Amino acid sequence: MTNVTLLITAARSGSNRVCELASSDPSVYSKYEIFHPLNAWEVTPDDISFFNLAANKNFALQQDSKEEAFAEFRRKNPPRYLELLRGRTASLGKSVLFAKIFPGQLETDAVAKVLASPFVKPVFLTRNTADTFISGEKAAILGKYQALDTSEMKLDFDWERFREYHEQLVNWFQNCRRLVTPSGLPINRITYEKLFNGVEKDSQTLNAFFKSAGVEIATSADAAYFKRQDRNNDWQLKINNTAEVLDHLSKCPLDLTLDQVFES
Secondary structure, eight states, X not given: OOEEEEEEOOTTSSHHHHHHHHHTSTTEEEEEETTOSSOOTTOOHHHHHHHHHHXXXXXXXXXXTTOHHHHHHHHHOHHHHHHXXXXXXXXXXXXXXXXXEOTTSSOHHHHHHHHTOTTEEEEEEXXXXXXXXXXXXXXXXXXXXXXXXXXXXXXXXXXXXXXXXXHHHHHXXXXXXXXXXXXXXXXXXXXXXXXXXXXXXXXXXXXXXXXXXXOOOOOOXXXXXXXXXXXXXXXXXGBSOHHHXXXXXXXXXXXXXXXXXXXX
16 A cells, blocks of 8 residues: 655745655655646656556656646646556555645645545644745745755845745644644644754664654665755844844734644
8 A cells, every 4th residue: 555645844944855865765756746836846757657547648758837738637636646646656666655745736625635535644844934934035036946055145034024924834834734633643743943953863863753753764864965055043143134023023923833833
């Protein structure tokens, strides 16, 4: 039986690295953003050939942003697409499909249908929203989202834009948690801070960490090889207007933090 570990997460939360660590386990087929509305990032021509045969389709073997048929199929039939991916995983002799989903990639009812599958094991991956906001802003300014070191770069923190961003992420995780809770499944959560900040972890420590979060993988990779794009652990060190932002926070505190979402 092929199971699915689905990371419920947001951009700039270390999800690519978690998927990379999972893929080092030979029993895992790691496919990253399977529900991206436009691009099938990790889908190979061999995957497409399997889908075409299994679903009697004729999707183009070389996928790009101009290929509409496959993108439309994924958007309109996410549970069916997940089943095809499970079949593909099993055909490769692997027992776990490992993937992730971001806010806005599926409508709420489609997310509910995906999470209702008895084969799906949801795992939340979160990071402090100030850090993900700053990381996203830096990447947008530089026009590059991977393989860059922005530790020396500081920016002016837009408080109003951050508040709106924060509320959107809180709503995303709240809604997904509500969808998971009726299933009776445990609320498994990984935080970027516990995984990547502080002491580097060898594979044995990583596996124990993942297991404690409900993720049964046997990674052979090392967190030590993870090159963080900002070596500063404290978001206050990443911006120019720290005093101004802290003043805003003291006068207008955030209604709900991610920790509170998962504590409630």
